[in-house]
Amino acid sequence: MRVSDDEMISKDCTDSPLMDESNCGGSASGGVVLKKGPWTSAEDAILVDYVRKHGEGNWNAVQKHSGLFRCGKSCRLRWANHLRPHLKKGAITPEEERLIAELHAKMGNKWARMAAHLPGRTDNEIKNYWNTRIKRCQRGGFPLYPPEVCLQALQESEQNRNSSGDRGQHDLLQANSYEIPDVIFDSLKTNQGVLPYVPELPDISTSSILMKGLGSSQYYGFVPSVVHRQKRLRESATSYSGYDGSARNEPPPFDQIPDDSYDNITSQSFGLSFRCDPDPITKNLLPFGGNQGSHSLLNGNFSASKPATTVGVKLELPSLQYPETDFSSWGSSSPPALLESVDAFIQSPPLSGTDCLSPRNSGLLDALLHEAKALSAKNHVSDKTSNSSTTPPTPGDVTHGYSLDTSKTKWKEYGESTSPLGNSAASIFSERTPVSENSLDENPPAETFPGSIMMSEAVEQKTWALDGEKKETAAQLDFSRPDALLGSCWLGQSVTYVKDRGGVTTDADADAAAALGDDDSHNNDYKPHMGAGTALNQGWGFGSCAWNNMPPVCQMSELP
DNA sequence: AAGGGTGGCAACCGCCTCCAC
DNA sequence: TGTGGAGGCGGTTGCCACCCT
Incomplete structure (x- = not known):
């Protein structure tokens, strides 16, 4: 060695x-x-x-x-x-892997603190392991966290929410010891390269965890095309080696997957509800994680060591940065306090002559607008080609009419009082402190700001979706609300269903849904499909998704 | 067999916090 | 109260071995 x-x-x-x-x-x-x-x-x-x-x-x-x-x-x-004595040398054991994933879900990049829970392991060791792991997950197209961790985090978050009550802002402001988990910033990292503005941050703990677990990775978007397929296959087979060896989490062997569905599957692994259109014309319009270097994710890539793309995204967090951004366009006349206190650094979105990126290198907003256009076109095509397009537009059908303008409008409508533009930094970061740190941490329970109401609703949506008893409410879900999208989305795999249109629906999908407690996931007619939610997860919901239209297949009205 | 890519690992760097003075 | 040193922490870099083409 x-x-x-x-x-x-x-x-x-x-x-x-x-x-x-x-x-x-x-x-x-x-x-x-x-x-x-x-x-x-x-x-x-x-x-x-x-x-x-x-x-x-x-x-x-x-x-x-x-x-x-x-x-x-x-x-x-x-x-x-x-x-140091008593150092444990050798490979990380599966048990340790699971613990690390769990700890990371709760703590973020707090290596030293994580090491304290892993006797004999050093922070450096854990850090190296994790950095390697996220690379592997990225290349393999797998979620960063095992489903059980996501589920556990979800449950803990629920408990936390139930127990934390309705303590007001005052209490929170006084108890200034809450911790902002890194996962938030990690999530922000994912998006900052795309979006100069990060709206209200919802449930910090659960959503961020699930975003990773079900949809995205911490640092990376999805860059499947840059990795040789065989390489991916090999890595795919090992990516979950640590998760109790259960084949449950493993995707089907790739050699059993038709070529034209490969991207579909991997996309779904990353929470994409877009089916890869075999049409080469529309393929270029893939909004997320497409092979053509869609910058939504690529730009959001954040490597722990090396830039994943040629466009560097140097982000110093915790911080947000909005260079040359017209904040008035986001419904506020001036940057919020938060924005003044941060010092992130974002470069222009990546530009490529081969993808659907903005033809003009005129800034983030242009890129966003351009991408929105591309998405609209994609959605339009999807509407024509998809069988599911027979469903008429509904208020909850994000397939239709969800444009950037709409987003902005809706954001204005809902976000005036609760958006970060009107909130303090604390309100953004403190909605939900880390998932019940429990014994692991000394952090006080999460407090609630007025702005968190939206997220609470999202959690409720998740709850009833899992229960399967309030389907009617699902149809009422207003996906035009960025927060609603974000809230519901981190459940994407289990909450959003689409009628199987004959495309490939992977076992991984079903398993993921099953892991979240949905027994109907194997229904022949309805397959769990990662919808708007998980698509949002791709980039914190707002960066590459919410502001860029929603996936065309999230149709809550079709909930089984 | 050679070359390139990648994983794994050790170590360094820069920043931050704490604490003594 | 300000300042400097020590220690801690997270991010990054560089090297080497292995694998694949």
Whole structure:
């Protein structure tokens, strides 16, 4: 595997394992050039000996007292990550994988805190594992979290909501210790590259979790086309290795999937309700995750280490940024307080001559408008070609008439009082603090702001959809409301049904729905289909979805 | 067999927080 | 109260081995 420490010695620091600037990089510190790079076994021995004598801490003294030419930070890291007793080496076990996923769902990128729950594992180890994992999930087209984690988070969120009551804003403002989970920002990252404006953030915990679990990944959109199919197949087979080995979560073997349905399936894995239109003309109009580099997701890609696309999206969070954005177009005359306090950095959306991106590099809004056009065209085509188009438009049918303008209008209508444009940053981030941190965290239970009412409704929608007893209410769901879309969507797979139009509906779909408690998911006539909700999940609901029309197949009126 | 791509890992960097002075 | 050092944390980079074409 890796070269041994002894080999490192010979390779890196032949003459002196402690100091050999000819081979090792170094930095001057107080006249002493400190060594950098891989540690040697000799250095390890010195450090271990030092710690044994003096204990941990005071790392800067190590160099002074031990003759080790390493900075204190380097010593601390080396000790913590490799030399500390009781470190667990070796591959992450399935149990640990599950725990990490669960912890990450609750904590976000709090590696150190996660490590505290994984004895013997270091934050660096967990971080590396996770970063690798999300790459794998991205390439394999799988959700970042296993369904059971999503479900658990959902249940916990429900409990949390029920127990948190209706404490008002005042309490929340006083209890300023709530935590903003990283998952929020991660979700924001996903979108910021596309949308200069992030509307009201709904249920922080559950939605963000489910967005990942059912629809999107934390950092990445879906970039299937850039990965060789065979590669994807291989990785797909291993992506869920950690989830108790159950085949439940695994998609059907790809070699059993017709080519023309492959993209469909993978799209659904990422919450896309668009069926891949075999028509090469309309294919280019795929709004999300399309092979042509649809920038909705590509632009939202956020790599932990390297940009996934040629267009960098450097986002420093927690922060939102809205460069050169006409905020008045969003229904507010001035940027909200939140926007003034953040310092994110967004570059222009990616441009490509081959996809449906804006032909003009004139800014995010243009790109959005252009994409909306493309979506409208796509929807139009879908309406003509899809059997389901026989269903007349209904208020809840997002297939029709959901344009960007509509979005804006609706947002104005509903969002004046509750949108972030009118809310404080706190209201945005504090709707729901992390899913019941329970014993894991000291965070107080979530509080509720007035603006959270919308999300509560969304949760209710989910609830009755799962119960299957209030179907009629489903038809009343107003998908034109961005919040409603967002709220309902993170249930996309189980809530939204479409009549099977003969297309491929994967077992993964059904399983995902079943995992969320819907026993009818295997119904012959109705297949769970990731609809508006999960499409929204692709990019926090607003970035690449809500503002860019809704998928054409979410028809709540067809709920079984 | 060679070259490129990718995964896994170790280590570094920069920022932040805490705390002593 | 301000300031600087130490430690902690998360993000990023670089290297190496492995795999695939």
